[in-house]
Amino acid sequence: MSTLQSTSELAEEQKTCDRMAQLEIKSSLQLLREQEKMALQSIKKLNEEEMTHIDQWLFVLHKTYEELEYPSSHRVFQATTYFNDEQQLWYEQSKAEINNDWSCFCDRLKRHIQDRQKAQVHSQSMNHPLSNINEITSMENLIDAKFIKYSCIGDTKAWLLQTMNQFKQYGLCCLEQFQAIPFLLIDEAYLWYVEHIDLITSFELFSKLFLQQYSSTSSTKQNNTSVETIAPSITAPSFLSISHPQQTIADEIIKKPTYFRGSKDDVHD
Incomplete structure (x- = not known):
């Protein structure tokens, strides 16, 4: 009898432990869902203002999905919930090429936004x-x-x-x-x-x-500063200066040299 009672008590204790474990798991899951919900709600809709900062918007998405450990396909699906009707139409047209690839989705979305902005600028410049x-x-x-x-x-x-x-x-x-x-x-x-x-x-x-x-x-x-080099002016010393008459005489001597003939005895002091 005591053996049956102890077995029954052990079974009850096991059930109690199982229920507590299930409650803890449920509580943890609920907490994770709340955290996930808050993280997703912090992401802004992809409006005109956010499209001008598309790199930053995609960075926030990527960081959030990394923290939530989303698989690639779920990231793409979740990102489209922030789209307007025009962007949803673009995604439907590009869905087959993207094929739930997160990197491909980001690249194509960024290119689409940039092309759209270029078209707007061109339209404004042509049709004012x-x-x-x-x-x-x-x-x-x-x-x-x-x-x-x-x-x-x-x-x-x-x-x-x-x-x-x-x-x-x-x-x-x-x-x-x-x-x-x-x-x-x-x-x-x-x-x-x-x-x-x-x-x-x-x-x-x-x-x-x-x-x-x-x-x-x-x-x-x-x-870079401009450097000017000034060549020094060279002036002949005053004792080397030659007057005009002296220069003329010197030129004549050079042109018509004087020759002396005779022996040295013919020269007198």
């Missing part, structure tokens, strides 16, 4: 309604009146920081900052911008390429 033309004219007037233009002379970083601070001062948004770029550059700097205009799709990209191009050259120009 009157209001947009007035806005651009106002922008140009603002830059001419309040900003310092860059012409490859001076401290590049200092100029860029000052320009960014003035953007904040006058409340220019990301698109307006991007539109201001050609008005801020003159001479060689403007020519450089024209040569690289296809690569520049935002003010951030402009800043990166601009610093790569001019941060080293500006410091080199500052360190």
Whole structure:
């Protein structure tokens, strides 16, 4: 009888332990779900503002999915939940090529956003309604009146920081900052911008390429100082100077030398 009772007690204890373990597992899973939910909610929708910082947006996604240990296919699916209708349509058209590959998804999305931004800039430059033309004219007037233009002379970083601070001062948004770029550059700097205009799709990209191009050259120009070498004037000593009559006599002697004939006895003191 005692043996049966002890066996029954052991069975009950085992059940109790199992229930406690299940509760702990359930509690842990619930905590993980809450943490996952909070992490996913912290990611912003891919709106116009975020598209201008697509690299940063993708970095946040990648970091979050790494922490949550998402597989590649789930990362792609989860990322599309932040898309608008236009982006969802793009994904459906590219879905077969992406094939749930996270790296491929990021590369293609970034390229799609950059192509879209280029098309917008081109469309704005080709088809300006009157209001947009007035806005651009106002922008140009603002830059001419309040900003310092860059012409490859001076401290590049200092100029860029000052320009960014003035953007904040006058409340220019990301698109307006991007539109201001050609008005801020003159001479060689403007020519450089024209040569690289296809690569520049935002003010951030402009800043990166601009610093790569001019941060080293500006410091080199500052360190190089022009040195003028003045040849010393050489003046003959006064005791070697020859007057004009003396010079004439000397020339005649050289041209018509005088010859002496006779022996040395013919010479008298």
